[in-house]
Amino acid sequence: MAKEQTRTQVSRLPSTRESRPALIALAVVLIVGGALASGFLALQSGNRAFYVQVTSEVAQGAQITENDLGRVSLPEDFGSGIPADQVDDVVGQSATTRLLPGTVLTPEMVSDDVGIAAGQTQLTLSVDSSPFVQRLQPGAQLALNVGGGDAGRQAVAAELVSVGDASDGGLGSVSGNEIPIVVAIDLSCLNVVAQGIEDNAVTPALIGGDAGQRVPATCGS
Structure with a gap:
């Protein structure tokens, strides 16, 4: 008789009515926890x-x-x-x-200052409006090939400051096939590059890596 009573107690499952309070308590915990998490995220986003x-x-x-x-x-x-x-x-x-x-x-x-580095100056060049020039980014390291003919050519290191637009009169008067660019050069190269601009004999080339170290940054002896 005792064995039968034990078997009955072991196999007995809780009724639906008995498990309902536990489910309700779990749901309350989840709801409260979700609300607290949402509130924490809202506070974080507000900061x-x-x-x-x-x-x-x-x-x-x-x-x-x-x-x-x-x-x-x-x-x-x-x-x-x-x-x-x-x-x-x-x-x-x-x-x-x-x-x-x-x-x-x-x-x-x-x-608010112009911001030109010590010992440098900025010049505006009018160059061919090619895809190469239009894709140049400020800060690009350039070699300006200046001059030609009997005087020969001279390479001058420069840094690109900005690229204008062919229709942008603010950077100088240019034709529809040209585009203005602003470059920064060493002050010692001002006369050389300015003369090249006057003679329309300045061609920019993009340089990088060790090649940039072989282009003179200064001009004259």
Whole structure:
């Protein structure tokens, strides 16, 4: 008789009425936990702010345009960045250093000054409006092949500051087959390159790596 009673107790399953409170308690825990998680995420998202970010490479000394800038969401305690609502104050300023895409701007990276590096000057060239020139990016290292004829040719190292548009009169009067570019060169090469511009005898070439070290950065003895 005792064995039969034990077998009956072991095989007995809880009724639906007995398991219902446990399911209700589990559901309450899940709902409360989900609400707390949602609230935490909402608080976290509320602790972020937008800052000015560079989207296009800008050479040192080049003027920053609206197209060079975007915005990025960062924790609001990221105190060194320039807030996105101050982007209008940045447009028109000059880069104090070379700016790469993805850089979060800080006040030290921009200046109201022209921003030309010490010992350098900037010149505007009118060159053939080729796909090569149109694809050049600010900061590109160039070799300017200057002169020709009996005087021979001279290579001068330069850094591209900006590429204009064939219809952009602000960088100089050019024909429909030419495009203006602004380059930075060493001040000692000013007379050489300026004479080449006057003679329409300046051709830019893109250089890189060790080849750039073989192009003279200065002119004269």
